[in-house]
Amino acid sequence: MAPDAPAPAPADPVAASLRVALELEIPSDVRHIEAVVGLIARHCEQFGFPRKQTALNIPVALTEALSNAILRVNAAGDAPRVQVRADLTDERLVVEIVDEGAGFDLAGCLGDPTQPENLEREEGRGLFLMTSLMDRLERFSSHGNVVRMTLLRHD
Amino acid sequence: MAPDAPAPAPADPVAASLRVALELEIPSDVRHIEAVVGLIARHCEQFGFPRKQTALNIPVALTEALSNAILRVNAAGDAPRVQVRADLTDERLVVEIVDEGAGFDLAGCLGDPTQPENLEREEGRGLFLMTSLMDRLERFSSHGNVVRMTLLRHD
């Protein structure tokens, strides 16, 4: 390697190959939502996800999933906890929210809050926003009720 | 919850329970070392590791492990790659560097470069710095030659 004319560094394989997994657990309390959302949005920012995704899609969809997990299961008493797992690459975010509830029928619960008769309802926009703001929404049971959301990075 | 006197938010369970795993792979080329080191040091900073650890212990030990992996195995030709895995919590960093070489006898290779007769040698300080700057250094074979370093967060 000639010191005065070093070969150009090859394209950035660190960013291209990087995969980041986050895992955390919070008590079932809505006051922790913002910290979790901030953490995951910041990691997506560092990966270069566009501003709209880190400021709108990710915070809103994640807040919905977390508040559903917290509010539905909190009623159970018994200090339930919510687990959050995020898996991030250059290309997509996959985030899983796990609560201790019995789960629910995703398709059956998904209404359309934009219908005129629903427009003035206070509730019922959470799952709708999750599907609208994410590319994929899944629910399954695996050591708890898991809601998995996938967002592709669109530039 | 009375709106004018909300209960104080409980201690930060997000930071306390958070676990971050990073995985990446680079071509065996020393020019990628700084990017990998910067990435991992930055994540440790975000976890609140003290400045000395993120500016000295982590960068130097990681640079040693990466350059050993790159320089020892590069000779083999055949576009070898180096894998890096970091596992981070509030309490410690565990980082593994995996090369495609046959491995080496860690105890046998560990000399003492501070002995007077070694002081003017150009080589032989890498493993010594890794053991000095980290709390634990291990080597084993598992889909390649794995060097694992553990650093406890000391405030």
Add this chain to the structure above:
Amino acid sequence: MSFAIKKQGDVLVVDVDGQLIVGNRNELKQKVGDELEKGERKVLIDFSRTGYIDSSGLGVLVSLSRRIRDQGGELRLANLNDDLKTLFELTKLDTLFQISDTKERALQSF
């Protein structure tokens, strides 16, 4: 996050600072509710300093809107950034609320 409430002429102006989400929506509901009980009838909510709003936050806006209308009052929203506009469009709530680009226009529209 916090809500600042002040009077401008006969309009109650509410600034939403930070997120309007499940964790603080009741605070907004209560604060504006208290003012309605004191007799306020014109309410302007200013979102120029707002981050994001979740479905609970939208739900509180819907409920306040109805409550104000039922008492013969009027509600205006102002200064939604592009992300918040997207949110109101997605949920079609842009058809339910009277939304102004600036606070001045919102004040004039009462």
Add this chain to the structure above:
Amino acid sequence: MSFAIKKQGDVLVVDVDGQLIVGNRNELKQKVGDELEKGERKVLIDFSRTGYIDSSGLGVLVSLSRRIRDQGGELRLANLNDDLKTLFELTKLDTLFQISDTKERALQSF
């Protein structure tokens, strides 16, 4: 990372900007080597703008030190921050090099 070389009186002053590690140590070795061939004998390496140094970087400093001494010259190091001092102490290289706290003191020490 880069190396800036300038003359100050009869002393060659080398600023190490950024890391001194396996990826750029040869550049330092070569640049200082060239100057030695041109007849320079007093060399001061200034670390005030240096990040971290790895064992390869330390190795180059050791080899330059020997080479300069063999040619009847002198090498001084200056402005090591606390982290770099720790590194020189760990490796006992603080006993091999003449290290000054400031550039002025290093210049006076030749």
